[in-house]
Amino acid sequence: MKRAGWADLGADCWAALCLACLLLLGAGSAWAHKGSDAYLDVQELNEGTPAEGRAPRRQRDYRFVLAVAIKDLDLLVPIDANADAKVTWGEVKAAMPLVLALLNEAANTEPEPQPGPPPAASTSPAGAPACRLDWQPGGMDRRSDGAYLRLVAQARCPVGQALAFRYTLFKEQDATHRLLVAGRIAGKDLLTTASPQQPASLLLSAGATPGAASVAGAAAAKSDGLWSVLGDYFGLGVRHLLEGYDHLAFLLALVLPLRLGLFGTQPRALPQAAAPGRAGDAWWALLRTVTAFTIGHSITLMLATFGWTQASPRWVEPAIALSIAVTALLNLRPVPWLRTDALALLFGLVHGFGFAGLLLEAAAPTGLLPWALAGFNVGVEGGQLIAVSGWVLLAQPLVPRSWYPGVVVRGGSVLLVLLATWWFWQRVS
Numbered sequence: 001m002k003r004a005g006w007a008d009l010g011a012d013c014w015a016a017l018c019l020a021c022l023l024l025l026g027a028g029s030a031w032a033h034k035g036s037d038a039y040l041d042v043q044e045l046n047e048g049t050p051a052e053g054r055a056p057r058r059q060r061d062y063r064f065v066l067a068v069a070i071k072d073l074d075l076l077v078p079i080d081a082n083a084d085a086k087v088t089w090g091e092v093k094a095a096m097p098l099v100l101a102l103l104n105e106a107a108n109t110e111p112e113p114q115p116g117p118p119p120a121a122s123t124s125p126a127g128a129p130a131c132r133l134d135w136q137p138g139g140m141d142r143r144s145d146g147a148y149l150r151l152v153a154q155a156r157c158p159v160g161q162a163l164a165f166r167y168t169l170f171k172e173q174d175a176t177h178r179l180l181v182a183g184r185i186a187g188k189d190l191l192t193t194a195s196p197q198q199p200a201s202l203l204l205s206a207g208a209t210p211g212a213a214s215v216a217g218a219a220a221a222k223s224d225g226l227w228s229v230l231g232d233y234f235g236l237g238v239r240h241l242l243e244g245y246d247h248l249a250f251l252l253a254l255v256l257p258l259r260l261g262l263f264g265t266q267p268r269a270l271p272q273a274a275a276p277g278r279a280g281d282a283w284w285a286l287l288r289t290v291t292a293f294t295i296g297h298s299i300t301l302m303l304a305t306f307g308w309t310q311a312s313p314r315w316v317e318p319a320i321a322l323s324i325a326v327t328a329l330l331n332l333r334p335v336p337w338l339r340t341d342a343l344a345l346l347f348g349l350v351h352g353f354g355f356a357g358l359l360l361e362a363a364a365p366t367g368l369l370p371w372a373l374a375g376f377n378v379g380v381e382g383g384q385l386i387a388v389s390g391w392v393l394l395a396q397p398l399v400p401r402s403w404y405p406g407v408v409v410r411g412g413s414v415l416l417v418l419l420a421t422w423w424f425w426q427r428v429s
Contacts, residue, residue: 036069036072036170036174036176036177036178037069037177037178037179037180037358037361038066038067038068038069038072038169038177038178038179038180039066039067039148039179039180039182039361039362039363040064040065040066040067040107040165040167040179040180040181040182040183041064041065041066041181041182041183041363042062042063042064042165042181042182042183042184042185042190042204043062043063043183043184043185044060044061044062044184044185044186044205045061045062045063045154046060046061058158058159059156059157059158059159060156060157060158060159060205061154061155061156062154062155062156062157062163062185063152063153063154064133064152064153064154064155065138065150065151065152066103066107066135066150066151066152066153067141067143067148067149067150067151068103068148068149068151068169069143069145069146069147069148069149070087070092070146070147070148070149071146071147072170072174072177073099073149074087075170075173075174076102076169076170076173077095077098077099077102078095079091079092079095079099081094081095087147089140092140092149096137099149099151100135100136100137100151102169103135103151103169104133104134104135106167106168106169106171107133107135107165107166107167107168107169108132108133108165108166109131109132109133109155109157109163109164109165109166109204110164110165110166110201131155131156131157131158131161131163132155133153133154133155134153135151135152135153136151136152136153137149137150137151137152138150138151138152143361144313144317144357144361162203162205162206163185163203163204163205164201164202164203164204165181165194165201165202165204166201166202167179167194167196167201167202168196169196170196171196171197174196175197176239176243177195177196178193178194178195178236178239179193179194179195179196179202180193180236180358180361180362181193181194181202181204182362182363182364182365183365184365185204185205186205189365189366189367189368190204190365191229191232191362191364191365191368191371191372192228192229192232193232193233193235193236226368226371229368229371229372229375230371230374230375231375232372232375233371233372233373233374233375233376233379234375234376234378234379234382235379236358236375236376236379237375237376237377237378237379237380237381237382237383238379238380238382238383238386239379239383240355240358240376240379240380240383241379241380241382241383241384241387242383242386242387244354246320246321246324246354246420246423247320247351247354247355248387249324249416249419249420250320250323250324250327250347250351251293251384251387251388251391252391252412252416253324253327253328253331253413253416254289254290254293254327254340254344255286255289255388255391255392256328256331256408256409256412256413256416257331257409258282258285258286258392285340285341286388288341289340289341289344290344290384290388291341292341292342292344292345292348293344293345293347293348293351293384294348294381294384295345295348296344296345296346296347296348296349296351296352297348297349297351297352297355297380298348298352298377299348299349299352300348300349300350300351300352300353300356301352301353301355301356301359301373301376301377301380302373302377303352304352304353304356304360305356305359305360305369305373306369306373311353311356313354313357316350316353316354317354317427318424318427318428319350320350320351320354321420321421321423321424321427322420322424323347323350323351324416324417324419324420324423325416325417325420325421325424326343326347327343327347327416328412328413328414328416328417328420329413329417330343331409331410331413332410332413332414332417355376355377355380358376359372359373359376395408
């Protein structure tokens, strides 16, 4: 028998180490598919034109409601004072002055300066300078990934003056954090996103004065039009998939045993797929399986987003973890009559409810919801294509190695089962 040389042993260890790191990246969080997001709702309070005979309005009133995850705020302000991982309302109240001071600096409006002499000083209903926010506690929200602190504020701005929102929360702590913005201003639905890293403020309402359009620079075009909604939510979909370790783990479990015949290897279809025999069988199995998963999660994503069906995260999240474990177990003990594409379709229906969580919590206006759904779904498919392509390019050169079936396929499947079991236990406990 030929003994493995040092080169083979080194490749063996390298592959096992890379796979273990890949699988354990998301092991720290039970709600692994949910990234760091905050939510802002903006409403114009005195929308419409004044009644006949009344003087034109000189000011517009806006109401802002911001929801930020407690676990995220704890990175900036010591909310969990005793570090017991259980934040109480008393701890939140004790930290509230620091939180409000932080938000007044890192999440506030930026009005466009008016040409000519400065207008008379005015204040908002909360007593802050005109067009500036003075955040106040608004209670707590429960979302799919935990508790959120809700804050409210109002702004009173001169008519015709542009209104922009500057958001720099978590700029130094989390480059992936996003602010999801929805609302209605000047008779138009608003749906967009903002990143703490973007250089320009987010334009909420374009001004009617000559210099007003300069306030947000390139961000001005971002807040108008259906194409901007499609683009924003396409990016969210890609990010949601690539940062969703449980979704990535399920895709990995599906494609782990696949041999595509690249780099001189012998093609072989998935164990649960039709028996191989032609060079194109493995490629057809991959296409059919990924397409089935796409169809499955697209169906439930659409149904849940439009409110035609509902699913509680209390069972969806454990079911997603269970889907990973079952698929990985089938790599270890294939069932001849069970097709992988049918399995992908079934579990895709479950994963679709997980994808829908972000869209539902973003509270997109009804008129823009179809565009947000389309952009988000295409983005998820883009992220899925990136993930599967990356795995194919990484794994296929290693397929000829004698240790590949045992170390990568079987060893990887065992690790996926263990990881999914851990996630399942966290999500039901």
